[in-house]
Amino acid sequence: MSFDSIDAWWWPFLFILVAGWLATDSWRFLGVYLGGRISDDSDILVLVRAVATALVAAVIANLVMFPGGALAATPVPLRLAAAAAGFAAYLLLGRKIVIGIAAAEAVFIAGYFALGL
Numbered sequence: 812m813s814f815d816s817i818d819a820w821w822w823p824f825l826f827i828l829v830a831g832w833l834a835t836d837s838w839r840f841l842g843v844y845l846g847g848r849i850s851d852d853s854d855i856l857v858l859v860r861a862v863a864t865a866l867v868a869a870v871i872a873n874l875v876m877f878p879g880g881a882l883a884a885t886p887v888p889l890r891l892a893a894a895a896a897g898f899a900a901y902l903l904l905g906r907k908i909v910i911g912i913a914a915a916e917a918v919f920i921a922g923y924f925a926l927g928l
Contacts, residue, residue: 885919885928893919 814826849856875890877883882890897915904910 885923886926889919889922889926892922 814823871894875894876887878885878890893915896918897911900914901908901911904914
């Protein structure tokens, strides 16, 4: 059975409801149901937190090393320096994400203009 197998006006709406809403919300409901029963220090949540952190780090590394658009024309050392400066500012200035992002942007913009790009 495919999306085109039923030719009725209501079929696209039912398909979106089942495929989009039910498929994702069932996992959310299960998470809410089980979330109250799992300890914050349990091994499974430590694993989930580690995997989520690793995925975010991988996405950031991918965006820094293999960017698209105009950012691809900038040198890799400039992008790495901006990321390192942002991370250092985040760690040294109270673990505030906004400060880390602002520091990374400031280093990147200053380096961009200093290199005459």
